[in-house]
Amino acid sequence: MINTHEVLNQPPPRDGVDEYSTNVPLVEAVARWGRSDVPALADIGRHVGSAGFQRDADRANTNPPVLHTHDKWGNRVDEVEYDDAYHRIMAAAIGAGAHTSAWADPGRGANVERAAAFFLFAQVEPGHACPVSMTHAAVPTLELAASGLRDEWMPRLLSRAYEPALADRVGPRAARPASRSDADRLDTLAALTARPAKASALVGMAMTEKQGGSDVRANTTRAEPTGVDDAWGREFRLTGHKWFCSAPMSDAFLVLAQAPGGLSCFFVPRVLPDGTRNVFRIQRLKDKLGNRSNASSEIELDDTAAWLVGDEGRGVATIVQMVTRTRLDCVIGSAAGMRQSVAEAVWHVRHRSAFGALLVDQPAMTAVVADLALESEAATLTAMRVARSYDDDAAAAASSASSSSSSDVPEQGFRRLATAVAKYWICKRGPGHAYEALECLGGNGYTEGFPLARRYREQPLLAIWEGSGNVIALDVLRVLAREPEAFEAFFDVVGEAAGEHAAFDLALAEARSVVGEVAADVSSGAAAARARELTERLALVLQASLLVQHAPAPVADAFVRTRLEGDSGLLYGTLPPGVDTAAILARA
Structure with missing residues (x-):
């Protein structure tokens, strides 16, 4: 009897894999810049890489968060319910320090190792990375808060415990029952303050409003001072809406609102010091293209208690400390997605046969997966090198300013420009890369259950989050106009590869020339029209420089020939003759 359901010529499950040790470019980058x-x-x-974690990733995305605005008695609760799989993923990531380990254990290499941990978790399940990233990025902004608020909340951000429920109370501060409730609640408040405070916390942010989008200075949310100045700082009341608030289950948020002195940054806890819930109305969850495991929401604030962080009227300057680091995490997340795409595509073509040979041995397919691997390696190296440039902050936190080396200053200039450049380019390369990798799996790639359909939906978000393409490219122009020393630091780093490859030297000279042309009239419309061209050139010479310096010759040569010389077509897989695809794939 013929068995019509015998499964033949299908790749085995890709599980039981050490996703770190098998990622040669990542291992080399950590050895070079980490500890x-x-x-x-x-x-x-x-x-x-385990089957269990992959099942949890599937479950967290197929059982997305559910909003509960009210309990069964009609009380407003504004809580988000997640699948248990999501909580297991979060617990693992937080427990591994993928959020704030670089702050808890600072020093050279700390941000690289934290970036590598974040990379590995985001490679398999990207949605949970949003609150992990925001909590990491909130630390430098929270340092600008009043000492009482900072001292109470900072240990919770640095904790490796994961406690998903909102706290009954937030810490040891004395309650102020007279201003919150009547005398009948005094006994309840006393019982609340007798309980242990929640030991850990996640922090999110809410900036975007319907009418403004990226133009946060158009925000209309109002902040009215209460006249109270306590251990947490100056207290305000916020009223308004936020069109996007990711991870609304977080314990606190950094929020922009219009105070009497101008747009300012505020700390908004979900639970107030006396144990009562702050007003934080989650109106609905966004029905998104991807990023299904992560809740994104619209919220309303109505006389919501908040505390000023930084100086009044300096909200953008205050919260940019957070935004800069979440932009870097978008780069890391995009690079992680490229790695997942390459790993799945290469696994498939090494196990699948067609027309009498393994797919990987057929020249047309070999060229495609090698080109995808080349893009992935360049993105990984760039993400880790930029992460290294943030280690100066960690080192400064562990020692006095007088002990900082003079080399830290150029590194800070480099990261100011390189973060924006990498955010623009790598995040924009992500969706096309995911599509081409998906196609390597044929129909399976387009099928739910295989991870690349989910990855294809995920990658565009990382190009939108924390500033879409034009916002980032115009930020590069802003750096050129206001911080030209950042360009000098950038070219100092990129120029370390000069003299190693003639085509790279030519591309570097051309990039410098374009910078000069744009700088001559940087505030004009003509300069804005060239912002993307400028940013792309800078990104490509940065990636090429890192590969020329640190990757094997076949990898560096292939990148320079295809990305700088233009010795290839417009799509992946159109490699010129002589590219050593076997050497490139050996690292994939």
């Missing part, structure tokens, strides 16, 4: 904490990262690699 080479290989055992810890290998443990993470094995965990995220």
Whole structure:
């Protein structure tokens, strides 16, 4: 009897893989710029590569968050329910320090190792990375808060415990029952303050409004001072809406609102010091193209208690400390997505046969997956190098300013420009890269259950989050106009590869020339029209420089020939003759 359901010529499940140790470019980058904490990262690699973690990633996305605005008695609760799989993923990521380990254990290499941990978790399940990233990025902004607020909340951000429920209370501050409730609640408040405070916290942010989008200075949310100045700082009441608020289950948020002195940054806890819930109305969850495991919401604030962070009227300057680091995490997340795409595509073509040979041995397919691997390696190297440039902050936190080396200053200039450049380019390359990798799997790639359909929906978001393409390109122009020393630092780093490859030297000279042309009239419309061209050139010479310096010759040569010389077509897989695809794929 013929068995019509015998499964033949299908790749085996890709699980039980150490996603760290098998990622050669990532391992090399950590060894070069990190502290080479290989055992810890290998443990993470094995965990995220396990069948159990992959099942949880599937479940967290197929059972998305559910909003509960009210309890069964009609009380407003504004809570988001997540699948248990999501909580297991969060617990693993927080427990591994993928959020704030660079702040808790600062020093050279700290941000690289934290970036590698974040990369590994985001490679398999990207949605949970949003609150992990925001909590990491909130630390430098929270440092600008009043000492009482900072001292109470900072240990919770640095904790590796994961406690998903909102707290009954937030800490040891004395309650102020007379201003919150009547005398009948005094006994309840006393009982609340007798309970242990929640030991950990996640922090999100809410900036965007319907009418403004990226133009946060058009925000209409109002902040009225109460006249109270306590241990947490100056207290305000916020009233308004936010069109996008990601991870609304977080314990607190950094929010922009219009105070009497101008647009300002505020700290908004979900639970107030006396144990009562702050007014934080989650109106609905966004029905998104991807990023299904992560809740994104619209919220309303109505006389909501908030505390000023930084100076009144300096809200953008205050919260940019957070935004800069979430932009870097968009780069890391996009690079992680490229790695997932390459790993799945290469696994498939190494196990699938067609027309009498393995797909990987057929020249047309070999060229495609090698080109995808080339893009992935360039993105990984760039993400880790830019992460390294943030280690000066961690080092400064661990030592006095007088001990900082003079080399830290150029590194800070480099990161100011390189973060924006990498955010623009790598995040924009992500969707096309995911599509081409998906096609390598044929119909399976387009099928739910295989991870690349989910990845294809995920990658565009990372180009939108924290500033879409034009916003980032115009930020590069802003750096050129206001911080030209950042360009000098950038070219100092990129120029370290000069003299190694003639085509790179030519591209570097051309990039410098375009910078000069745009700088001559940087505030004009003509300069704005060239913002994308300028940013793309800078991104490509940055990636090429890093590959020329640190990657094997076949990888660097292929990148320079295809991305700088233009010695290829417009789509992946149109590699010129002589490219050593076998050497490139050996690293994939």
